[in-house]
Amino acid sequence: MITGPSGAGKGTLIKQLLDRLPELEVAVSATTRAQRPNEEDRRDYLFLTEEEFVRRIEAGEFLEEVEYVSGHRYGTLRSEIDRIAEDGRVCVLELELDGALAVQEQVGGSVTLFIAADVPELERRLRARATESSGEIEDRIQLARFQLEQAHRFRYMVRNDDLERATEALAALVERELQLAGTMARR
Ligand code: 5GP
Numbered sequence: 664m665i666t667g668p669s670g671a672g673k674g675t676l677i678k679q680l681l682d683r684l685p686e687l688e689v690a691v692s693a694t695t696r697a698q699r700p701n702e703e704d705r706r707d708y709l710f711l712t713e714e715e716f717v718r719r720i721e722a723g724e725f726l727e728e729v730e731y732v733s734g735h736r737y738g739t740l741r742s743e744i745d746r747i748a749e750d751g752r753v754c755v756l757e758l759e760l761d762g763a764l765a766v767q768e769q770v771g772g773s774v775t776l777f778i779a780a781d782v783p784e785l786e787r788r789l790r791a792r793a794t795e796s797s798g799e800i801e802d803r804i805q806l807a808r809f810q811l812e813q814a815h816r817f818r819y820m821v822r823n824d825d826l827e828r829a830t831e832a833l834a835a836l837v838e839r840e841l842q843l844a845g846t847m848a849r850r
Pocket of ligand 1: 667668669673692693696727728729731737738739757758759760761762763
């Protein structure tokens with residue numbers, strides 16, 4: 664499970680990680696936020712209306728769900744986790760902090776990784792991405808300051824100041840965890 668502030672480069676790092684470790688698969692989350700121009704429904708997110716999202720909460724379909732600073736909802740569908748497990752693959756979740764803490768508590772054996780970056784760097788990336796309004800960027804940065812202080816609550820932290828170095832560090836940690844899990848399963 665990968666968490667960290669908005670703009671820390673979680674998405675880019677996860678793509679790099681998947682190229683190296685084909686046994687991994689990312690669970691597609693559901694959200695009520697608007698689709699960005701480069702995104703595809705069901706590939707990047709399952710884009711739902713507020714009504715549909717709430718209906719699925721009430722039906723118990725989510726492992727975890729949160730309302731983010733933007734007021735939009737995000738959540739991990741149990742069906743995604745089951746589908747990936749049935750295919751015999753290892754599930755990767757990309758979550759904001761509260762969701763990651765909830766899953767860490769609920770799912771024994773889950774491994775949590777926190778991706779950190781300096782606040783000025785986060786701000787630069789969010790502005791360069793320009794997918795949020797400037798008010799929303801301010802909110803995300805404010806939240807990032809708080810989130811960076813929470814890094815110690817997760818098993819590992821990787822600082823994404825250099826993409827290549829961070830990818831190496833992340834892949835090494837995940838590989839080691841996969842080996843450990845494999846060793847335990849064979850016992
Ligand atoms: P974005 O709008 O930039 O795609 O995502 C905003 C935040 O929501 C990011 O920090 C991302 O990690 C988080 N997020 C995406 N999907 C989920 C989810 O299913 N559950 C939770 N708790 N957070 C999510």
